[in-house]
Amino acid sequence: MLTGEQELIRRLKGGEGECFAKLYDHYLPQIYRFVFLKVGNKQEAEDLTHEVFLSAWQNIENFNDRGFPFSSWLYRIARNQVIDHYRTKKEAVPLDEVNEDSFPTALPTQSVQTVEQRLDQLADLNKVKEAIKQLPEEQQTIIILRFVEDLKPAEVAAIVNKSDGAIRVIQHRAIKNLKTILNSQHEPPII
Amino acid sequence: MSRQLFKSLKQLKNLEPDPAFLPRSKKLIFANSPSTIFNLTTAWGGSLRFALTLGLAALVIYVAAIFSNPPAGGRLVEQTPPPDFNIELRKAKYFREVAPNVYIVVLENQEKNKVEEGNKN
Numbered sequence: 567m568l569t570g571e572q573e574l575i576r577r578l579k580g581g582e583g584e585c586f587a588k589l590y591d592h593y594l595p596q597i598y599r600f601v602f603l604k605v606g607n608k609q610e611a612e613d614l615t616h617e618v619f620l621s622a623w624q625n626i627e628n629f630n631d632r633g634f635p636f637s638s639w640l641y642r643i644a645r646n647q648v649i650d651h652y653r654t655k656k657e658a659v660p661l662d663e664v665n666e667d668s669f670p671t672a673l674p675t676q677s678v679q680t681v682e683q684r685l686d687q688l689a690d691l692n693k694v695k696e697a698i699k700q701l702p703e704e705q706q707t708i709i710i711l712r713f714v715e716d717l718k719p720a721e722v723a724a725i726v727n728k729s730d731g732a733i734r735v736i737q738h739r740a741i742k743n744l745k746t747i748l749n750s751q752h753e754p755p756i757i
Numbered sequence: 758m759s760r761q762l763f764k765s766l767k768q769l770k771n772l773e774p775d776p777a778f779l780p781r782s783k784k785l786i787f788a789n790s791p792s793t794i795f796n797l798t799t800a801w802g803g804s805l806r807f808a809l810t811l812g813l814a815a816l817v818i819y820v821a822a823i824f825s826n827p828p829a830g831g832r833l834v835e836q837t838p839p840p841d842f843n844i845e846l847r848k849a850k851y852f853r854e855v856a857p858n859v860y861i862v863v864l865e866n867q868e869k870n871k872v873e874e875g876n877k878n
Contacts, residue, residue, distance in 0.1 A: 598774040616782040623786050694765040713766040
């Protein structure tokens with residue numbers, strides 16, 4: 567949670583629009599990541615992330631602090647935006663759009679790695695990313711929030727509107743499915 | 758497998774948006790002024806709430822007044838004495854019998870006055 571977040575929101579609701587800029591700067595990367603991992607396309611992820619923040623900006627009066635960070639509300643908006651996006655979208659996003667450009671900072675340059683190691687790592691990340699996209703929407707959300715963003719089960723539960731116990735069950739199922747998808751990708755092609 | 762998977766998932770956290778996207782998006786968002794939007798909404802909402810409260814209060818007062826003081830129409834009818842038809846008939850009989858006599862007296866007086874005026878001249 568951003569330091570002094572509640573005060574920022576209180577001032578924002580009071581009409582100090584510049585407070586939104588601080589929330590935007592702080593939460594934009596994680597919301598973008600969440601959307602990008604779901605849609606797998608940079609341009610669409612940018613457009614949808616923009617819509618998420620625009621919606622939050624225009625509906626800030628509706629935000630009710632229930633003990634969870636502002637990001638919980640943003641994640642809920644983002645999730646709905648992505649669901650609506652797929653509902654209204656005519657054509658599916660091809661998975662092969664995922665490329666190295668998707669991970670501009672995924673590979674820390676300061677670590678000592680050979681080119682081969684870095685390429686292997688990049689390939690692994692792309693495989694994981696593709697595997698996430700093949701999961702059902704709810705499992706995608708939980709995998710991203712729990713293991714990429716490292717959120718607590720209670721916070722994830724608030725975002726997806728389920729109990730902690732349900733989150734743990736879905737999380738277990740999602741990991742199992744992810745492993746199955748990745749294993750099938752590792753199998754050598756039949757010639 | 759699990760260890761490698763969780764490591765990969767953690768690494769996905771390094772995904773960042775294009776640096777050029779941030780200022781562009783922020784500029785567009787701030788172009789839609791929410792302060793106007795939500796201040797107007799709040800103002801209209803406040804006025805609407807006030808009007809509704811006032812209307813409801815007026816309705817409650819009206820209903821309370823009706824229940825504590827039922828319309829007086831019924832009681833007025835009850836309080837009005839029933840007409841005495843005997844009196845009415847007596848009046849009618851009086852005018853029927855007396856009025857022609859009064860008329861004749863008036864005519865006689867007029868005639869008398871004319872004669873007196875003729876004599877004077």
